[in-house]
Each structure stands twice: as C-alpha cells, then as structure tokens.
Amino acid sequence: MRKSLWCWTGWFLLLLLLDFTLPFVYLKHIPTVKGSFLFWLIWIIVAIISMFIMFLRWRDDES
Amino acid sequence: MDTITSWTALLIYVAIGIAVAVFARKRMGAGMNEFFLANRQLGGFIAAMTYAATTYSAFMMVGLAGLTYKLGIGAFGFELTYLCGLVLVVFFGPRFWLVGRKFDYLTHAQLLADRYDNRAVGITATVLCLIFLIPYAAIQLMGIGYLLAGLTKGSIPIVTAMAVATFLAIIWSNIAGLRSVAWTDALQAVIMLATSVIILFVVVHKGFGGFSGFFNRMNQDIPQLLAGPGLFKFQVYLGLTLPWLFFSLSNPQVTQRLFVPKSVVAFKQMIAGFLIFGLIYTVVSVLWGFSARLLVPDLSSPDLATPALLGLAVIPRVLVLIVMVGILSAAISTIDSILLSLASMCTRDLLKNGFKADLPEESELRIGKYIIPVLAAVFFIFAYWAQGKKGLAFMIAPLSAAASAGLLMAVPAIIGAFFWRRATAAGALSSMIAGAALVLLLQFTGSNPLGIWPGVWGFMVCTALFVGVSFITRAPETKARIFLDYLDEALPRHRFL
Numbered sequence: 332m333r334k335s336l337w338c339w340t341g342w343f344l345l346l347l348l349l350d351f352t353l354p355f356v357y358l359k360h361i362p363t364v365k366g367s368f369l370f371w372l373i374w375i376i377v378a379i380i381s382m383f384i385m386f387l388r389w390r391d392d393e394s
Numbered sequence: 395m396d397t398i399t400s401w402t403a404l405l406i407y408v409a410i411g412i413a414v415a416v417f418a419r420k421r422m423g424a425g426m427n428e429f430f431l432a433n434r435q436l437g438g439f440i441a442a443m444t445y446a447a448t449t450y451s452a453f454m455m456v457g458l459a460g461l462t463y464k465l466g467i468g469a470f471g472f473e474l475t476y477l478c479g480l481v482l483v484v485f486f487g488p489r490f491w492l493v494g495r496k497f498d499y500l501t502h503a504q505l506l507a508d509r510y511d512n513r514a515v516g517i518t519a520t521v522l523c524l525i526f527l528i529p530y531a532a533i534q535l536m537g538i539g540y541l542l543a544g545l546t547k548g549s550i551p552i553v554t555a556m557a558v559a560t561f562l563a564i565i566w567s568n569i570a571g572l573r574s575v576a577w578t579d580a581l582q583a584v585i586m587l588a589t590s591v592i593i594l595f596v597v598v599h600k601g602f603g604g605f606s607g608f609f610n611r612m613n614q615d616i617p618q619l620l621a622g623p624g625l626f627k628f629q630v631y632l633g634l635t636l637p638w639l640f641f642s643l644s645n646p647q648v649t650q651r652l653f654v655p656k657s658v659v660a661f662k663q664m665i666a667g668f669l670i671f672g673l674i675y676t677v678v679s680v681l682w683g684f685s686a687r688l689l690v691p692d693l694s695s696p697d698l699a700t701p702a703l704l705g706l707a708v709i710p711r712v713l714v715l716i717v718m719v720g721i722l723s724a725a726i727s728t729i730d731s732i733l734l735s736l737a738s739m740c741t742r743d744l745l746k747n748g749f750k751a752d753l754p755e756e757s758e759l760r761i762g763k764y765i766i767p768v769l770a771a772v773f774f775i776f777a778y779w780a781q782g783k784k785g786l787a788f789m790i791a792p793l794s795a796a797a798s799a800g801l802l803m804a805v806p807a808i809i810g811a812f813f814w815r816r817a818t819a820a821g822a823l824s825s826m827i828a829g830a831a832l833v834l835l836l837q838f839t840g841s842n843p844l845g846i847w848p849g850v851w852g853f854m855v856c857t858a859l860f861v862g863v864s865f866i867t868r869a870p871e872t873k874a875r876i877f878l879d880y881l882d883e884a885l886p887r888h889r890f891l
Contacts, residue, residue, distance in 0.1 A: 335891060354622050360621065367468075367622060379669050379673065382669060389661070
C-alpha cells in the first residue's frame with residue numbers, strides 16, 4: 332500500500348513538473364491551439380484517468 | 395436587456411430555488427450534524443453536484459473568462475492545475491471521511507484541534523478561514539454585480555444585484571442547512587453547466603461559423619495569447635496556481651464536503667462526477683473568454699468580458715437570461731456553502747471548543763443560524779468596498795487566488811495531521827500564524843520580493859516553520875497514536891490508498 336502511495340505521488344509530481352515547464356519552455360514557439368491548449372487538454376485527461384484508476388478500486392466495508 | 399425581463403427571470407429562479415430548499419427541509423432532522431453535514435448521508439449525485447457548485451463560482455464564467463481574455467491560454471493551465479490537484483481528495487478525502495465518522499468531526503478545524511490535542515489550533519484555523527474567506531465570498535457578490543449591471547446596462551445597479559444575492563444566500567442556507575444548500579446546489583450545477591455549454595455553442599456557431607472557424611480565428615488573430623503560457627509570466631502563473639493546487643484541502647467549504655458522502659460508493663460518485671463536470675466547465679469557460687477576446691476586443695476591464703459578450707445582438711435574449719441565471723447560480727451556490735461552513739466553525743471551533751465546552755447542542759445550532767446573516771453582511775460590506783476598483787489585484791481571478799493564498803497556510807498542518815506522528819501543535823500554530831501574517835503583509839504592501847508572489851513566500855515559510863518547530867517541541871503522542879493507528883486499520887478495509 333505504501334509503495335503504491337509513493338508511486339502515485341511520484342507520477343503526479345511528474346505531471347505537475349510538465350505543467351510548469353512544458354508550456355514555458357517548449358511550447359512558446361507554437362502560437363496555435365495545437366500548442367499549449369492541446370497539451371493541457373491531453374495532460375488533464377491523463378491526470379483524470381489516473382485518478383479514476385486510483386479510486387475505482389475503493390469498496391464499502393463489507394464486514 | 396430590459397429591467398422587467400431581468401427581474402422576472404430572477405424571480406422565477408428564486409421561486410424554484412425556494413421550492414427545492416423547502417422540499418429538502420422535509421428530510422431534515424435535528425442537531426448540528428444534521429444541519430451542517432446532512433447527517434453525513436448525502437448520495438453520490440447530490441454530493442458531486444454540491445461539490446461542483448460550491449467549488450465553481452462566478453469565478454469561472456466571469457473571472458476565468460476575464461483572465462483568459464487578458465492573459466491568454468495560461469488561464470487554462472492555471473484552472474486545470476486546480477483540477478489535477480483533486481488528486482489530494484483521492485489521497486486525503488478517505489482519511490477525512492473515516493476520521494470524521496469515527497471522531498464525529500464537524501469541521502476541519504475541529505479535526506486539527508483534536509489531532510494536535512490543542513484548542514488553539516482549531517481557533518487559529520477558524521480565524522484564518524474567516525479572514526481569507528470573506529474576500530473570496532465578496533468576490534462572488536462582485537461577479538454577480540458586474541454581470542447583472544453589465545447585462546442591464548446599469549438599470550439593475552451593482553449594489554442592488556449584490557444585495558439580492560446576499561439575501562438569497564442567507565435564505566437558502568437557513569431553510570434546511572446543508573440539505574437545502576446541497577439540493578439547490580444540484581439544481582444550480584445543472585443550470586450552470588447546461589447554460590454555459592449551450593451559450594458557447596451558440597456563440598461559436600453564430601460568431602465564427604463553427605469550431606473550425608473559431609480555432610482558425612484564434613490562430614490568426616491572437617497567436618500571442620496561445621503561444622506557451624500566453625501573456626503569463628512564470629512568477630504570475632506560479633503565484634496564482636500554487637494556492638489553487640491546494641484549494642481542495644485548504645478551503646473549509648469543500649473539505650467539509652469530504653465528511654458528507656453516505657458510503658464509499660457515494661464518495662466515488664462524488665469524485666467522478668466532479669472531475670467530469672470540472673473538465674467540461676473549465677474548457678467552456680476558457681473558450682468563452684477567447685470568443686469574447688475575438689468578438690469584443692478592447693474592453694476596459696477583462697471582468698466585463700462576459701457581460702459584453704452576452705450583450706451582442708447575435709445572442710438570443712432568452713439565452714442571455716438563462717446564462718445570467720446560470721452565473722448567478724454559480725455564485726450563490728458558493729456563497730451559501732461558505733456561509734454554512736464559516737457559521738459551523740464559528741460555533742463549534744471558536745465558541746464551543748474554544749471557550750464554552752458545556753454549550754448545549756441546541757444553543758450551538760441556534761447561534762450558528764444567527765451567525766449566518768451576520769457573516770453575509772460582512773461579505774456584502776467587503777464587496778461594496780472592492781467593487782469598481784481597477785487593476786490586476788482587484789480582478790476576480792487574482793483576488794480569488796489571493797484569498798486562497800492565505801488559506802494555503804493551514805495545508806502543512808493538515809498534511810502533517812495525517813502523515814506525520816512527530817507533528818506538534820506548536821508547529822501547526824506557528825506555521826499558520828506566521829504564514830498568514832506574511833501573506834497579509836505582502837498583499838497589503840503590494841510586495842512581491844524577488845518577483846515571487848505572497849502565497850508562495852507564505853507557503854515556503856509556513857512549511858519550514860511547521861517542520862522545524864515540530865522537531866523541537868513535544869508531539870501529542872497519545873492522540874497521534876489513536877488517530878493514525880485507527881487510519882492504518884481502517885484504510886485497507888476500504889482499499890483506500
């Protein structure tokens with residue numbers, strides 16, 4: 332359980348790093364909707380899917 | 395749009411809202427948990443909609459649209475960073491939910507006071523929320539004021555619109571507490587989302603001939619707003635985004651909703667519903683801001699982008715009315731949730747746990763209900779002072795971020811409560827007080843030392859103090875053991891992380 336927690340923490344920290352760096356460094360030369368707009372749209376969909384994977388396994392306490 | 399039509403639409407909206415609130419009252423029992431938490435028995439759909447309506451406010455279709463209008467695509471990243479930050483609900487939400495049920499917590503301040511075994515921690519957390527949520531609630535009133543005044547070309551004055559919104563928030567929160575708020579939120583969330591999607595499609599079709607034409611116009615006319623982060627400088631982006639990232643943990647009106655789902659299934663539905671709602675609403679609000687930039691450029695104030703766009707002749711008047719109601723819904727649903735949360739904190743954390751432990755629950759509840767209109771009046775006074783002031787600091791989006799910057803100072807203590815046995819009350823107190831004082835000082839003096847915004851400075855200082863002071867002071871070992879051992883045992887039973 333702890334290992335899983337650290338893995339997910341690392342994954343989301345990576346996503347945040349991309350959020351703060353990619354648009355400022357690599358996407359500033361793409362002045363169209365195919366640049367940062369498309370990046371952030373794909374980025375959040377990946378983040379949302381990740382969260383779904385995390386919480387869909389939850390269960391009510393059957394005991 | 396004429397005054398009579400506007401008022402008619404408002405009255406219909408009010409009547410439907412009151413009917414829903416009264417319907418919700420039929421299920422209401424007695425006591426503080428019932429009034430402020432719906433007895434922790436909200437179903438998944440209602441929980442999702444009240445979470446969405448509480449979170450997303452006038453900020454979106456007025457403030458975020460205005461920020462997009464002025465600074466471009468970085469506004470999209472800024473708001474989506476908040477949505478990504480909802481992973482904090484996936485990590486912490488189950489913890490809040492479990493300990494809320496086990497130890498009967500009403501507020502996050504009560505949780506902190508109990509976990510750190512120190513009443514002053516709860517009192518400090520509550521005062522922090524009062525100081526920084528007042529501007530945030532006032533912003534909602536300002537958004538309503540700008541919108542209605544803009545749409546009616548001043549025939550409904552800003553102050554009148556703000557007064558009506560304040561009155562409605564008081565009524566809906568008082569009728570049946572969280573039950574009436576949650577049910578009216580559900581209605582308002584549906585209105586918010588549906589109206590915003592419909593109006594965007596209408597504007598894109600009538601203004602640009604479709605999405606292809608819309609995106610082509612964006613690429614041709616405003617490339618500077620699309621490249622990289624648009625016109626956002628990194629320090630501005632960081633300064634706005636950092637408090638937003640922790641919004642789901644730092645704002646009591648949303649953390650309180652972590653106590654209310656009736657089951658794990660309802661909790662999952664709440665998160666799933668909110669994520670989907672949030673994605674759609676964010677995309678719509680930002681595209682709305684861009685369409686305003688293309689169709690009504692050169693506005694004196696970016697927060698007028700939405701009323702200006704709605705004032706265009708191409709948009710059917712009936713749709714304008716519906717959108718007006720949608721934005722009003724967004725703002726009032728946030729205000730009444732803030733009212734309820736702050737009222738519960740004032741009575742439970744300041745009055746009862748702070749100074750009068752033997753206060754009967756009946757008296758506690760009565761006082762809580764009396765505090766609601768008092769708080770609402772304070773929101774109104776702040777909004778009255780702030781409205782009409784110019785500059786980035788008084789735009790809706792930066793002012794919202796400034797409020798959240800102050801609330802951010804409780805986050806290290808919250809995280810420490812759940813993950814660090816060594817965390818101490820002194821660490822929590824020093825971090826919240828020093829962090830908040832620094833944020834206030836920097837905000838009032840308009841200082842951004844080294845170009846770094848107040849919230850970032852405050853967060854660095856409060857985190858360092860929390861860790862440092864905890865290391866040199868005594869931890870509440872017994873309480874920490876009870877609290878954390880319970881979570882260690884309960885989390886795996888539900889397959890929580």
